[in-house]
Amino acid sequence: MSSTRIRELIVTPIAFGDPPLLNSNGVHEPLALRIVLQLVLEDGTVGLGESPGGAARLERLHAAAKVVVGMDVFDTTAVAAAIDAALLPTVPSSHERGWTTSAVEVACLDAQGKLLGRPVSDLLGGTVRDSVPFAAYLFYKWAEHPALDGRAAIGDDWGEALDPAGIVEQARLMRERYGFRSFKLKGGVFPPDEEIAAIRALAEAFPGQPLRLDPNVAWTVETSKYVACELDGVLEYLEDPTKGIPGMAEVAKDSPMPLATNMCVIAWEHLKPAVEQDAIQVLLTDHHYWGGLRRTRELAAVCEAFGLALSMHSNSHLGISLAAMTHVAAAIPNLDHSCDTHYPWNSADDVIVPGVLELRDGEVKVPTGPGLGVELDHDKLEQLHRRYVDSGMRSRDDTGYMRRFQPDYELRLPRW
Numbered sequence: 001m002s003s004t005r006i007r008e009l010i011v012t013p014i015a016f017g018d019p020p021l022l023n024s025n026g027v028h029e030p031l032a033l034r035i036v037l038q039l040v041l042e043d044g045t046v047g048l049g050e051s052p053g054g055a056a057r058l059e060r061l062h063a064a065a066k067v068v069v070g071m072d073v074f075d076t077t078a079v080a081a082a083i084d085a086a087l088l089p090t091v092p093s094s095h096e097r098g099w100t101t102s103a104v105e106v107a108c109l110d111a112q113g114k115l116l117g118r119p120v121s122d123l124l125g126g127t128v129r130d131s132v133p134f135a136a137y138l139f140y141k142w143a144e145h146p147a148l149d150g151r152a153a154i155g156d157d158w159g160e161a162l163d164p165a166g167i168v169e170q171a172r173l174m175r176e177r178y179g180f181r182s183f184k185l186k187g188g189v190f191p192p193d194e195e196i197a198a199i200r201a202l203a204e205a206f207p208g209q210p211l212r213l214d215p216n217v218a219w220t221v222e223t224s225k226y227v228a229c230e231l232d233g234v235l236e237y238l239e240d241p242t243k244g245i246p247g248m249a250e251v252a253k254d255s256p257m258p259l260a261t262n263m264c265v266i267a268w269e270h271l272k273p274a275v276e277q278d279a280i281q282v283l284l285t286d287h288h289y290w291g292g293l294r295r296t297r298e299l300a301a302v303c304e305a306f307g308l309a310l311s312m313h314s315n316s317h318l319g320i321s322l323a324a325m326t327h328v329a330a331a332i333p334n335l336d337h338s339c340d341t342h343y344p345w346n347s348a349d350d351v352i353v354p355g356v357l358e359l360r361d362g363e364v365k366v367p368t369g370p371g372l373g374v375e376l377d378h379d380k381l382e383q384l385h386r387r388y389v390d391s392g393m394r395s396r397d398d399t400g401y402m403r404r405f406q407p408d409y410e411l412r413l414p415r416w
């Protein structure tokens with residue numbers, strides 16, 4: 001085989017459009033940040049990766065780019081160890097270091113697949129499903145980003161969703177455009193009774209379809225128990241109602257439905273206390289911080305051993321991440337729930353050539369081409385990088401953006 005050594009890791013920060021989606025921290029800004037990786041091998045093969053953006057993550061990926069040169073792309077354990085060692089003196093959190101090693105691992109696997117002419121899912125043990133089910137990600141949202149500092153208002157074709165009727169309408173659009181058959185509502189925005197009413201309205205509009213509610217730790221233990229009790233028989237699971245493993249364990253004692261998390265169990269060392277305290281029943285995996293696709297596959301086996309069900313977390317992302325999520329989800333036998341994805345909110349600005357990844361009937365077919373099976377659109381990458389440079393935006397600040405419109409807005413977690 002031609003040389004499998006890494007010649008260069010090209011790290012490109014980008015910014016792309018994001019609607020005014022509300023959450024327990026404030027509201028999404030008009031731009032979201034990601035970082036695209038191109039791992040170039042000695043023979044010219046290029047592996048793609050995608051990481052959440054922001055100045056700190058960018059700096060760490062630049063540090064990683066220095067240490068991976070000359071390493072063998074098949075030696076992913078050594079590549080991760082080299083990056084981890086380089087970051088350790090300045091980044092004490094293993095979870096934080098995981099964001100960097102994960103993004104590089106995906107690029108390595110894409111390159112490996114291209115060298116071998118096999119899809120990434122084959123490198124993970126093969127697929128157990130040909131397509132992966134995703135859940136619609138419903139948000140309370142404004143009709144548009146209001147005009148600000150001389151910038152005109154920015155609208156979209158989703159409309160406003162600030163009450164149960166608006167949420168049901170958004171779910172109908174999600175169903176019509178992408179065929180979703182399960183729905184997750186991002187809560188923690190309005191008083192709990194309003195969000196309970198929105199879930200009940202969804203249950204009425206979509207009888208029998210799985211529903212989830214995720215207020216991102218906006219509630220106290222008492223409020224969480226109240227909501228869980230009110231929504232008995234309506235939710236498939238309740239996600240991160242309250243903060244921390246002990247708090248979740250308190251809620252779980254009385255909760256009629258399983259509790260899920262992508263907030264209190266985000267690193268390997270959290271698994272033991274969470275299992276011992278029976279704090280969660282569903283883990284939302286996310287290859288972006290669990291160490292990459294192979295570690296996510298291993299995490300699934302650990303969850304199986306401890307009787308935890310599996311789902312998948314998502315954040316604002318583009319097609320390289322969606323391809324990676326799809327490959328790993330296709331290779332996990334015990335995927336018990338449809339995966340989350342923000343993709344419909346951001347796909348108009350994707351950096352990959354269209355055609356391979358499509359959300360149809362609420363599912364994405366596992367790409368069968370070599371590697372991740374997606375191709376980078378270099379013009380689009382350049383355009384989104386330019387937007388990043390011109391925007392001056394270097395980190396996400398949902399709370400600060402909210403305060404531009406509501407100066408007295410306070411970030412309070414729990415709020416209710």
Ligand SMILES: O=C([O-])C(=O)C[C@H](O)[C@@H](O)C(=O)[O-]
Binds near residue numbers: 216314
């Ligand atoms: O808990 C979750 O599902 C998320 O963290 C998803 C995203 O962060 C979402 O809440 C957002 O971007 O507003």
Ligand SMILES: [Mg+2]
Binds near residue numbers: 214216261262313
């Ligand atoms: Mg969540």
